[in-house]
Amino acid sequence: MTAASPHADPRGFLRALYDAAVARALPAENTAAFLPPPPKGRTLVLGAGKAGGAMAAAVDALWPKGAPLSGLVVTRYDHVPPAYRARPGRIEVVEAAHPVPDEAGRRAAQRIAELAQGLTADDLVLCLVSGGGSALLAMPAPGLTLDDKRAINKALLNSGAAIDEMNCVRKHLSAIKGGRLAALCAPAKVVTLLISDVPGDAPEVIASGPTVPDPTTCADALRILQRYAIAIPEAARRGLESAAFETPKPGDMRFGGHAVHMIATPRQSLEAAAARARAAGIAAHVLSDDIEGESREVGKVHAALARAVARRGEPFAKPCVILSGGETTVTVKARGGRGGRATEFLMGCAIALQGEPGVHVLAADTDGIDGVEDNAGAVVTPDTLARAQARGLKAQEFLDRNDAYNFFAPLGDLVVTGPTFTNVNDFRALLVV
Structure with missing residues (x-):
């Protein structure tokens, strides 16, 4: 079974990669x-x-x-x-x-x-x-x-x-x-x-x-x-x-x-996702299975890499998907916010991308639970910030109060899977078309 079309259905394609990663770890x-x-x-x-x-x-x-x-x-x-x-x-x-x-x-x-x-x-x-x-x-x-x-x-x-x-x-x-x-x-x-x-x-x-x-x-x-x-x-x-x-x-x-x-292991799951992407005709690159650091900062670094691919074809030619795993961290500085590592990563990534055309991102925890919430993660699309602005949602304000869940929820961009009954940590996929 091949993944959904990365061009016609980027969200479906990224979700298929996540599902392949989870299946490998069952x-x-x-x-x-x-x-x-x-x-x-x-x-x-x-x-x-x-x-x-x-x-x-x-x-x-x-x-x-x-x-x-x-x-x-x-x-x-x-x-x-x-x-x-x-x-x-x-x-x-x-x-x-x-x-x-x-x-x-x-x-x-x-x-x-x-x-x-x-x-x-x-x-x-x-x-x-x-x-x-x-x-x-x-x-x-x-x-x-x-x-x-x-x-x-x-x-x-x-x-x-x-x-x-x-x-x-x-x-x-x-x-x-x-x-x-x-x-x-x-x-x-x-x-x-x-x-x-x-x-x-x-x-x-x-x-x-x-x-x-x-x-x-x-x-x-x-x-x-x-x-x-x-x-x-x-x-x-x-x-x-x-x-x-x-x-x-x-x-x-x-x-x-x-x-x-x-x-x-996380590496095995990332390789399973890469194989699913290649079966759909998309080049896949596994950065690392053990990336650590502050989630929002790791998101910025991934965004910079995706921009380089989108604008200059470096270090990878597009279309391609960039995969990574590991366990990032969130330093909670405000009370009352909702979210976990995956959505905080995506907030940092979305703000850094600033609507970069052709870049779609999914980040989710492979256990199906991002932190203590009911979602596994979320997705970022080229129009994420524009759709948020139209609703009066200011991304940086949500990030400042560690409230990524309540940023992505009204946009319909949460990834909800329920418990997957396995756990090989963070899964991140950036599609550049």
């Missing part, structure tokens, strides 16, 4: 090759993340029907695939809040920690880990409360900190992340299946690495908190300063014999 398509054989003992499935429900459904469908299988996975609210919700399998799936933890996430993390106890060397633990697990596995370190974790998490999300920085702090203030879940499972063998949502696909960063050794330290976490001027309770400060909250490190014998498999 657990049902990527799990079979990485499943080990059933063990001598029992098989326990534990996991967390926005793709957790779909990963559990895939494992349940693929695991031999006569082989014992049980477990618990926590995913975001409304992220259980409808078929598995209607007919639950052998793996229990529960839901909790993201990106700020709630009591349901704390209870799920506690139950997962309890299930990990008492295993033997004959047992196998399949850990299903995807982006979002940091918030969903909400088990505070000793002396901390869920409210402490929530406050620190909110501050990190609004600070502009990069994902590896946020997760460094999160894992050191957790009783289950940063390799601690795998340590609880000893002496059972642990096989971790990962869907990456982080730049560089580092296993220790994805969902704050609950099953892999952690190379970062308490001192690193303290420096990050100081860098972004984030206040923490005295119990957290004591735990970090004394290294009482230190995580298991590389070389720890408890990780011996464990296996880690990356079953879906």
Whole structure:
């Protein structure tokens, strides 16, 4: 199946590329090759993340029907695939809040920690880990409360900190992340299946690495908190300063014999989108799958590249599509605004493009949720600013108050998909015709 015509239907074409990227990352398509054989003992499935429900459904469908299988996975609210919700399998799936933890996430993390106890060397633990697990596995370190974790998490999300920085702090203030879940499972063998949502696909960063050794330290976490001027309770400060909250490190014998498999990555999804574009006769260029930085500034840089292509045919000849991924950040400077990374990127891009003819842009999160809103992202067209002006919407004012959602919504330019049941981070496509 080819994409919609990029000339006659630019929006449809860009949406087809996004759909191809998401399809490449679906657990049902990527799990079979990485499943080990059933063990001598029992098989326990534990996991967390926005793709957790779909990963559990895939494992349940693929695991031999006569082989014992049980477990618990926590995913975001409304992220259980409808078929598995209607007919639950052998793996229990529960839901909790993201990106700020709630009591349901704390209870799920506690139950997962309890299930990990008492295993033997004959047992196998399949850990299903995807982006979002940091918030969903909400088990505070000793002396901390869920409210402490929530406050620190909110501050990190609004600070502009990069994902590896946020997760460094999160894992050191957790009783289950940063390799601690795998340590609880000893002496059972642990096989971790990962869907990456982080730049560089580092296993220790994805969902704050609950099953892999952690190379970062308490001192690193303290420096990050100081860098972004984030206040923490005295119990957290004591735990970090004394290294009482230190995580298991590389070389720890408890990780011996464990296996880690990356079953879906941002790069694979971008290449799937590029292949769909080429099938439609459009040259496709993948810039990078690990772009970071302030969303609006990254949008300006992408706009400059698209303008160069549109006006001078450099560095790429048109028609073409330019693809990128990664995880940008938003430093929230105003209260009350709505939007996420994708729409903030698009605001910066639209303002910089100033209606450049022939340039159409789609940016969306591959989990179907941009921040905490009901949209995956939005689109920018050559007439976006003109249509906004006709409605009395001043783009820069919306950007200044971090209110991109309310800029794109009245224009009918939001991309709404609902949960996709996977998550390989930001997806951006710029079509130049």
